[in-house]
Amino acid sequence: MGQMNDEKQMQLKVRLEDLWAKYQAVQEQNLALNMARGKPSPRQLDLSNELLNLPKEYHLEDGTDARNYGILDGIPECKELFGQLLGLNPGNIIIGGNSSLNMMFDTLASLSLFGTGGCKPWAQYRFEGTPVKFLCPVPGYDRHFICCEELGIEMIPVPLLQDGPDMEVVKKLVREDSLIKGIWCVPLHSNPSGVCYSDEVVTQLASMETAAEDFRIFWDNAYGVHHIYEEVSLKNVLEECEKCGNPERAYYFFSTAKITFPGAGVALVASGNQNIAELKKHMSAQTISHDKINQLRHVQFFQNAENIRLHMKKMAQELRPKFDMVLNKLEEELGGTDLATWSQPKGGYFVSVDTKPGCAKRVVSLAKEAGVVLTGAGATYPYKNDEKDSNIRIAPSYPTVEELEKAMDIFILCVKIAGIEQELGTC
Amino acid sequence: MGQMNDEKQMQLKVRLEDLWAKYQAVQEQNLALNMARGKPSPRQLDLSNELLNLPKEYHLEDGTDARNYGILDGIPECKELFGQLLGLNPGNIIIGGNSSLNMMFDTLASLSLFGTGGCKPWAQYRFEGTPVKFLCPVPGYDRHFICCEELGIEMIPVPLLQDGPDMEVVKKLVREDSLIKGIWCVPLHSNPSGVCYSDEVVTQLASMETAAEDFRIFWDNAYGVHHIYEEVSLKNVLEECEKCGNPERAYYFFSTAKITFPGAGVALVASGNQNIAELKKHMSAQTISHDKINQLRHVQFFQNAENIRLHMKKMAQELRPKFDMVLNKLEEELGGTDLATWSQPKGGYFVSVDTKPGCAKRVVSLAKEAGVVLTGAGATYPYKNDEKDSNIRIAPSYPTVEELEKAMDIFILCVKIAGIEQELGTC
Numbered sequence: 001m002g003q004m005n006d007e008k009q010m011q012l013k014v015r016l017e018d019l020w021a022k023y024q025a026v027q028e029q030n031l032a033l034n035m036a037r038g039k040p041s042p043r044q045l046d047l048s049n050e051l052l053n054l055p056k057e058y059h060l061e062d063g064t065d066a067r068n069y070g071i072l073d074g075i076p077e078c079k080e081l082f083g084q085l086l087g088l089n090p091g092n093i094i095i096g097g098n099s100s101l102n103m104m105f106d107t108l109a110s111l112s113l114f115g116t117g118g119c120k121p122w123a124q125y126r127f128e129g130t131p132v133k134f135l136c137p138v139p140g141y142d143r144h145f146i147c148c149e150e151l152g153i154e155m156i157p158v159p160l161l162q163d164g165p166d167m168e169v170v171k172k173l174v175r176e177d178s179l180i181k182g183i184w185c186v187p188l189h190s191n192p193s194g195v196c197y198s199d200e201v202v203t204q205l206a207s208m209e210t211a212a213e214d215f216r217i218f219w220d221n222a223y224g225v226h227h228i229y230e231e232v233s234l235k236n237v238l239e240e241c242e243k244c245g246n247p248e249r250a251y252y253f254f255s256t257a258k259i260t261f262p263g264a265g266v267a268l269v270a271s272g273n274q275n276i277a278e279l280k281k282h283m284s285a286q287t288i289s290h291d292k293i294n295q296l297r298h299v300q301f302f303q304n305a306e307n308i309r310l311h312m313k314k315m316a317q318e319l320r321p322k323f324d325m326v327l328n329k330l331e332e333e334l335g336g337t338d339l340a341t342w343s344q345p346k347g348g349y350f351v352s353v354d355t356k357p358g359c360a361k362r363v364v365s366l367a368k369e370a371g372v373v374l375t376g377a378g379a380t381y382p383y384k385n386d387e388k389d390s391n392i393r394i395a396p397s398y399p400t401v402e403e404l405e406k407a408m409d410i411f412i413l414c415v416k417i418a419g420i421e422q423e424l425g426t427c
Numbered sequence: 428m429g430q431m432n433d434e435k436q437m438q439l440k441v442r443l444e445d446l447w448a449k450y451q452a453v454q455e456q457n458l459a460l461n462m463a464r465g466k467p468s469p470r471q472l473d474l475s476n477e478l479l480n481l482p483k484e485y486h487l488e489d490g491t492d493a494r495n496y497g498i499l500d501g502i503p504e505c506k507e508l509f510g511q512l513l514g515l516n517p518g519n520i521i522i523g524g525n526s527s528l529n530m531m532f533d534t535l536a537s538l539s540l541f542g543t544g545g546c547k548p549w550a551q552y553r554f555e556g557t558p559v560k561f562l563c564p565v566p567g568y569d570r571h572f573i574c575c576e577e578l579g580i581e582m583i584p585v586p587l588l589q590d591g592p593d594m595e596v597v598k599k600l601v602r603e604d605s606l607i608k609g610i611w612c613v614p615l616h617s618n619p620s621g622v623c624y625s626d627e628v629v630t631q632l633a634s635m636e637t638a639a640e641d642f643r644i645f646w647d648n649a650y651g652v653h654h655i656y657e658e659v660s661l662k663n664v665l666e667e668c669e670k671c672g673n674p675e676r677a678y679y680f681f682s683t684a685k686i687t688f689p690g691a692g693v694a695l696v697a698s699g700n701q702n703i704a705e706l707k708k709h710m711s712a713q714t715i716s717h718d719k720i721n722q723l724r725h726v727q728f729f730q731n732a733e734n735i736r737l738h739m740k741k742m743a744q745e746l747r748p749k750f751d752m753v754l755n756k757l758e759e760e761l762g763g764t765d766l767a768t769w770s771q772p773k774g775g776y777f778v779s780v781d782t783k784p785g786c787a788k789r790v791v792s793l794a795k796e797a798g799v800v801l802t803g804a805g806a807t808y809p810y811k812n813d814e815k816d817s818n819i820r821i822a823p824s825y826p827t828v829e830e831l832e833k834a835m836d837i838f839i840l841c842v843k844i845a846g847i848e849q850e851l852g853t854c
Contacts, residue, residue, distance in 0.1 A: 037496065045494045052482060052720070067472045069464065069689040097524050098718045105713040109536055113550055113578065123540055124554045143715075150712035151540065262496040264720035285577035286532040288570075291525045291718065293479070293691035 009424065016420045019413060023370060026410055031371030033407040038191070038349035039398040040258060044318050047311065048260040054297040066292040073280055074268070078295040082268055085305035086224060086254060087236050093270045094279060097290045100255035100267035104218060105147050107251055107269065110282045111181075111216070112151050117248065117274060119214040122181060126152040134218075135173060135183040137165040139352055139380030139391045141191040144184045144220070148382070155382035156180070160193060164201030171208045178211035182218055188234050189223035189348025192380055192393035196346065199235040206240035206249065217241075217250040224254055225308060227347040228316045228323055238270060247272040256298060258349065259308065259315070266298050316347075322396040322404055326351050329408040339419040350393050352380070357388040359418040364392060366414035372407045436851065443847045446840060450797060453837055458798030460834040465618070465776035466825040467685060471745050474738065475687040481724040493719040500707055501695070505722040509695055512732035513651060513681060514663050520697045521706060524717045527682035527694035531645060532574050534678055534696065537709045538608075538643070539578050544675065544701060546641040549608060553579040561645075562600060562610040564592040566779055566807030566818045568618040571611045571647070575809070582809035583607070587620060591628030598635045605638035609645055615661050616650035616775025619807055619820035623773065626662040633667035633676065644668075644677040651681055652735060654774040655743045655750055665697060674699035683725060685776065686735065686742070693725050743774075749823040749831055753778050756835040766846040777820050779807070784815040786845040791819060793841035799834045 058066045060075055073079075074095020083090035096103045110116075112123035122132045134153050136145060137160040148155050156173065159166040165183070174180050185205070187197040197205075205217055219237050241249040248271065256265035269279065302308050323345065330353070334340045343352040355363055360377035367374050375393040378384035394411070396404055485493045487502055500506075501522020510517035523530045537543075539550035549559045561580050563572060564587035575582050583600065586593040592610070601607050612632070614624040624632075632644055646664050668676040675698065683692035696706065729735050750772065757780070761767045770779040782790055787804035794801050802820040805811035821838070823831055 039496050042492060042495075045492070048494075052485065053480065055479060058479065065469060065472070067475075067688040067691065068469075069466050069684075071690075099714045099716075102714040109540065112540060113536065121550075121554070123548075123550055127548070127551045127554050143712075146712045150709065257496075261494040261720060263498075263716045264494065264718045282577065285570075285573045286536075287526045287529040289526075289690045291691045291721065293688060294718070294721070 004423075012420050012424055016417065016424065019417045019420070023366070023413055023417060026370045026413065029371070031406060031410070033371055033399060033403050033410070034373045035395050035399065035404075035407055035411070036373045036375045037398070038258070038395045040262060041318065041398050041400070044315055044397070045261060047314055047318075048301070051260055051264075051297055051301050054300045055293060056300065058293065058296065060296070066296045069288050071289050071292055072284055072287070074290065075292050075295045075299070077299040078266065081299055081302060081305065081308075082254065085308055086221070086252075086270075088238065088252065088270045092238070092273065092276050093268050094276060094283070095290065095295055096267045096269065098257075098263060098265055098267065098294070100220065100222065100253040100257065100269075101143055101147075103267050103269045104144070104220065104251075104253055106286075107218075107279065108147055108151055108153070110279065111214075114278075114282065116214050116216070116278060122153070123151070125179065130179065132181040133177070133179050135165070135170060135180060136382050137184065137190075138382070139192055139386075139393070140184060141186060141220070142375070142379040144218070145382045153181075157382055160190065160195055162195065163198035164195065164205075167201055167204045167208075171204065174208060174210040174212070174215060176211060180210075181212050181214060182216040184218050184220065186220050186222055187237070188221060188232060189226055189345060191222065191348065192350035192391075193343045193352035194345025194348050194350065196232045197234065202235035202237055202240055203244070206237060206246060207244035215249065219250050219252045221252060221254050222258070223348040225312045226258060226315070226349070227312065228319050228345065230346040232346055238272070242272070248275045251275065259311065260298065260301070264294065266295055319397060321401050322399075323351070325401055325404045326394055326396045326408055329405070329412060333412045334415060340415050349397055350395055353392045353394060353415075354390045355392060355415055356419050356422060357390050359415070359422055360386060360389045360392050362418040362421070363411070363414045366417060367411055370410050370414065372410045374411070431850070439847050439851055443844065443851065446844045446847070450793070450840055450844060453797045453840065456798070458833060458837070460798055460826060460830050460837070461800045462822050462826065462831070462834055462838070463800045463802045464825070465685070465822045467689060468745065468825050468827070471742055471824070472688060474741055474745075475728070478687055478691075478724055478728050481727045482720060483727060485720065485723065487723070493723045496715050498716050498719055499711055499714070501717065502719050502722045502726070504726040505693065508726055508729060508732060508735075509681065512735055513648070513679075513697075515665065515679065515697045519665070519700065519703050520695050521703060521710070522717065522722055523694045523696065525684075525690060525692055525694060525721070527647065527649065527680040527684065527696075528570055528574075530694050530696045531571070531647065531678075531680055533713075534645075534706065535574055535578055535580070537706065538641075541705075541709065543641050543643070543705060549580070550578070552606065557606060559608040560604070560606050562592070562597060562607060563809050564611065564617075565809070566619055566813075566820070567611060568613060568647070569802070569806040571645070572809045580608075584809055587617065587622055589622065590625035591622065591632075594628055594631045594635075598631065601635060601637040601639070601642060603638060607637075608639050608641060609643040611645050611647065613647050613649055614664070615648060615659060616653055616772060618649065618775065619777035619802075619818075620770045620779040621772025621775050621777065623659045624661065629662035629664055629667055630671070633664060633673060634671035642676065646677050646679045648679060648681050649685070650775040652739045653685060653742070653776070654739065655746050655772065657773040659773055665699070669699070675702045678702065686738065687725065687728070691721065693722055746824060748828050749826075750778065752828055752831045753821055753823045753835055756832070756839060760839045761842065767842050776824055777822055780819045780821060780842075781817045782819060782842055783846050783849060784817050786842070786849055787813060787816045787819050789845040789848070790838070790841045793844060794838055797837050797841065799837045801838070
């Protein structure tokens with residue numbers, strides 16, 4: 001707080017009273033608005049409704065009946081489609097079920113139970129009292145952190161800078177500690193801060209020296225084609241790993257959750273030859289095949305990679321007015337103040353707001369009481385522990401622009417109240 | 428072999444020569460027939476083609492948009508439908524993805540990583556050098572055994588009698604050995620021998636004393652409504668476990684793999700309150716939801732349990748002529764001989780044949796050379812180890828009746844050749 005003269009204090013009190021009056025007026029409206037999760041809006045989902053009438057034909061190109069058993073690792077047409085889209089070798093892709101999160105969890109579970117490349121299973125470290133660790137660039141995706149927590153993998157937060165994780169910190173940690181077995185990366189339009197990894201960062205991740213032989217990058221390219229304001233390119237991490245002599249270092253995940261239907265899309269993992277062979281072996285005990293009809297449905301809907309990109313341009317048209325609303329409101333109301341800073345995403349699903357330290361929980365709580373649900377404060381940090389109590393993730397996709405306007409007005413009101421309360425020491 | 432007079436031996440040799448001549452004639456036909464896996468035929472799959480045009484409406488009864496994120500444990504309509512069909516409490520059901528095998532594996536993987544009810548994780552025993560064990564009624568389903576093998580769970584074969592596992596053996600083993608943590612059961616129309624568990628066996632499984640506090644029954648009711656010749660009822664194992672004071676003893680698995688489309692159906696697990704709460708907790712780290720659109724598709728297709736039963740009557744009409752062909756051929760050609768015995772299934776997908784000891788591998792190999800693929804000999808035993816080398820699983824569902832007739836003629840020819848070879852000591 002420091003020194004504050006009486007006049008300044010009085011001004012702030014008056015301002016706070018005024019804000020409280022506005023807040024009470026809002027409360028009386030009994031609103032129910034939600035900016036908590038990265039859920040597509042119904043209008044976004046409508047863009048994929050043709051899927052509901054597919055497939056028209058249930059035979060694959062080679063004559064296989066997609067209705068029956070078989071094809072563990074996905075239909076060739078689907079591997080081809082996503083290989084084309086992402087610049088991946090179809091032979092190094094496994095098409096899974098409806099959820100890339102599920103594939104990430106299962107990959108982590110496999111590493112925990114079986115290890116990789118002859119190395120010790122990761123769960124064994126835990127049972128012996130020295131659990132393995134993952135680096136978690138922060139702020140990050142809460143569900144990644146929950147996977148680690150569930151599997152008893154210790155998390156070490158590392159700063160996420162404008163072009164990717166702070167590589168000086170990362171390189172030092174992985175070089176020194178052989179218990180650090182992996183790092184979570186959302187390399188494009190990251191959740192929540194919209195960071196896009198630079199080529200230099202990708203190369204460093206692929207080439208850096210690691211104490212652990214079985215160090216793995218969990219490359220969750222969830223927003224790989226989800227550009228809103230600007231198309232951003234991304235260096236191919238698998239190629240880069242191969243080039244650097246670490247062909248098995250990265251697992252590359254992708255899904256159509258935010259391209260078609262979140263619960264009824266298609267997910268994939270791609271990796272080096274040995275990892276893919278290992279995953280297929282484990283999968284062959286786990287299942288006979290994933291849903292080939294749904295894979296075919298997606299292939300028939302998109303036909304080629306170019307159509308996915310066109311589809312995502314329509315998606316961007318839906319999302320842009322919403323991101324405009326959020327970013328303009330923040331700029332108009334909080335720009336130039338010390339109350340908050342925020343990200344300027346080029347794509348993805350989120351705007352990341354940093355309030356003054358110590359205010360995030362208060363803001364989320366105030367917003368909730370006024371009918372606006374936000375992602376829980378702290379959720380973007382491992383163990384929900386945002387030491388500065390500052391980061392809040394805003395998810396603008398689901399509400400309408402009109403709802404967003406109301407929700408943002410309330411959010412900004414709450415940021416102001418919490419900020420002034422703190423300044424006055426009344427909070 | 429024992430004693431054999433010259434005349435008898437000469438007769439057998441002449442007969443064998445005659446059989447070889449027939450075999451060579453068959454080989455020249457270059458046939459490619461397959462009785463290896465329990466795959467539905469295209470005509471069976473056609474019965475569900477209407478699914479390809481569903482859902483007509485993507486909102487749930489309560490207004491939820493099934494296209495979007497949410498509902499971890501399955502849509503209420505789907506729980507209701509299968510609850511009705513199987514006499515299960517919808518509140519104790521989790522609807523999963525497309526594969527009950529996947530749910531079984533994931534349940535085993537969860538038990539391995541996390542344990543249950545506060546007991547030690549099963550993988551920890553393995554890392555400590557004393558792996559946990561499962562009882563495997565034999566002959567049984569190869570994919571169950573592969574799950575155990577993959578997870579390092581030791582398998583102990585126990586005899587499968589006409590009304591279920593040999594309960595005297597089972598009860599003794601589980602009472603004495605606390606490392607025995609579970610048993611695989613296919614309680615109706617078992618794979619491969621078509622055994623249906625009696626009420627008495629279900630009660631004993633539910634009530635028996637087990638040394639392991641965390642003993643679990645893996646109740647794979649894969650053929651729960653798959654009657655062909657006769658409707659067989661099955662005592663509700665979950666109710667029985669509850670009644671006997673062991674409410675968390677059984678996991679009940681079911682799927683529509685052999686009701687609608689094998690790779691694009693809906694699977695479920697049901698269990699006691701605590702197990703379901705545990706599984707949901709683990710699942711909540713693993714995924715956001717399974718494919719609700721596909722769940723809805725199935726609900727709209729069937730509407731109610733009675734329609735599933737009617738659907739299965741049509742399925743039985745497809746399968747009955749095929750089972751008739753297999754069983755009649757066996758009876759006509761091998762009935763009253765010492766060359767083979769076989770099961771008399773009332774439903775399910777298989778006929779289990781026991782050749783003379785020491786002949787199964789030879790029969791499968793002879794059949795293969797003549798263009799008929801059978802399930803590998805030994806596959807119906809843990810570690811593929813059929814000590815008697817006697818059991819062969821026949822899967823009649825996929826070929827046409829005409830193809831089956833040819834395939835059975837060849838199979839029987841091979842059984843005869845192998846049997847006589849053995850008698851002559853030439854094999």
